[in-house]
Amino acid sequence: MNDQKYDPVLKAGEQLINGQAASPGYAIGCASLFNTSELVISTEPVDGMEVEAEYQQFIKARRIVVLELRKISEIASATDEEAHGIIQAQIQIAEDPELDKSIRRLIMERHYGADRAVNESFLYYIQLIKNTGNALMIDRIVDIRDIRDRLIRQIQHGELVSGVAEGSVVICDELMPSDILLFSRHKVIGIAANEGGLTAHATIIANSMGIPLVINAVGATRITSPGDMVVVDGVDGRLVVRPDASTLETYRREKERYTLELAESARIVELPSVTRCGREIVLRANIEFEEEFDNIRKYRARGIGLLRTESFFIEDEGLEEYYSKEAFFEKAVKAAAPDSVTIRLFDVGGDKFSDTTTKEPNPFLGWRGVRVLLDKRQLLRSQLTAIMNVAGRNPGKIRILVPMVSVVEEIIEIRREVAALTEKMRGNGKPFDENLEIGTMVEIPSAALIAGRLAEEADFFSVGTNDLTQYTLAVDRGNRLISKLFQQMHPAVFQLIKKTADAAIEKGISIEVCGELASNPDAALCLVGMGITDLSMSAASLPRVKKAIRKYSMLEMAELSQMVLDAATQDEVRLILDNWKKEKEGDFSR
Amino acid sequence: MLMKKIVVKNAAGLHARPSSMLVQLASKFKSEFHIHMYGYRINAKSILGVMTLAAECGAELELELDGPDEKKAMKAIIELFDSGFNEMQKEKSR
Structure with a gap:
């Protein structure tokens, strides 16, 4: 494609x-x-006799701007509740009593032209809002400027051309x-x-x-x-x-394809996520930003299978900020309700810390994920505290996922930290989730190979296929020289996933795949065939995966995955998949 | 004159929509309404003023109402804060 x-x-x-x-x-x-034309603000002072008339010019402009906004608001209320709210706020801004006082004062006392008085008064508030450093508020500045520009244009008789x-x-x-x-x-x-x-x-x-x-x-x-x-x-x-x-021509085709896909996925979104034999497959969403929350409902995801937490760190450039992220987790829980949210603990490399002086020759084989967390206990505890506070208020709705686990001791140590924090919460009389589940990412071959023992310490597994591919084939996926070797559908990767799935099923813990591989419909068939009935991916990919899964029975997919596991190369895997699908399509039953 | 301390409860804080709701409600009353926070005192019938507070979840504010309907106004405003600006309700109705 x-x-x-x-x-x-x-x-x-x-x-x-x-x-x-x-x-x-x-x-x-x-x-x-x-x-695109820049506004030019007058600088000529207003004659002392004209100040009242100048102020009235502002009043008249404001009346027209508000009328215009009301009109837009009417259109908006029919189509979009949120837009309607924004425009209501804009009307309030235009009619703000303090703004009015400020504009009046600048015209009356300093003899500013009305346009200049409007401009200066708005600048004052915009600067104050910038100073708050609050991202939500700073994003609103564009709406405030919009009002300012409308008022100025109106005053200058410049129609909104x-x-x-x-x-x-x-x-x-x-x-x-x-x-x-x-x-x-x-x-x-x-x-x-x-x-x-x-x-x-x-x-x-x-x-x-x-x-x-x-x-x-x-x-x-x-x-x-x-x-x-x-x-x-x-x-x-x-x-x-x-x-x-x-x-x-390329884009015309692309557009056509996209339109078809949209219509198709709108239809599929409404269908239940079951195999042809009626087995339910849980499809969840991978989420990183608040703006993506709406996608959970839009694509009918069963909650959040992977909530990434790295962006906080990078955006805020500091660990102290972590505490404020409880609000984010709380919102994630609400967005996922009635299903749960799996929060992956902070997963970055050591290079993100300013106090590290050692340059690692092999960062991908170095200080990353849980290795960093266990060395930076303060960071670990602050994150766990935030997550556990939210879990306490929403028992059963949050699970913790530990990244980059390569040895059993790591998960044991994280459990110990969680237990200590639980005790502390109990002592402080804070609500806590007694059955908070702690799972491990399986993304390093060693973890897959000892999955049976790991399953005794973890409540669930989540397979991260990008890193698993990288470590299994010893291919840095960012390295262009060897990018052909980054083969997510290589039989070796499938074999490790199968081993992990078998161990999980035997020990009775749940297993899911949250990597990119799950969003590939062909690969998803193989994963389900291995008995993995829980997949998490970017929400927009859910319809096409659901579409694929609905076509086949568990038994058929199990047969497929067995053939794939026996393959020698990724090319062979692809060939097997293509032939298998063709053969199935030949069946008149579909 | 009435004074009362209150904590912002809704997760996203007093962002644009709650600010707008607060000003809209306050404007229905005759009483003057000010908010004290971080040593500032702002006119809470001014949406720009409320927005410059950027009060986040957990922030402590002091409400000051002064006028003929101050009791009624205080009650309504506290209810709005306590409801978390209907944010949860909005979630449900979607």
């Missing part, structure tokens, strides 16, 4: 900007440029939530913006309205002219300006 995709090698005449995918889908059409043609692709600087709603009324088919953030509301609205959006497409407004043919690739985060005929 990948080889059909757009090859980002520039053809004559076309220009490519790599941005960030913010709302999926493809749009191919003529460009409209929006709102959109110049947006119906059915076009909008290229703009920065996106305002209300703009997206206006765009959708103009039947805009896609948007690319020079700037933007994934958590900004404009992004959320674009998603909910199904408009493909690429943000951080730096220079988009500079290289695009109105009427240019453009492609917005909201899947890979690209903007192609003046595409060459073959690029256009």
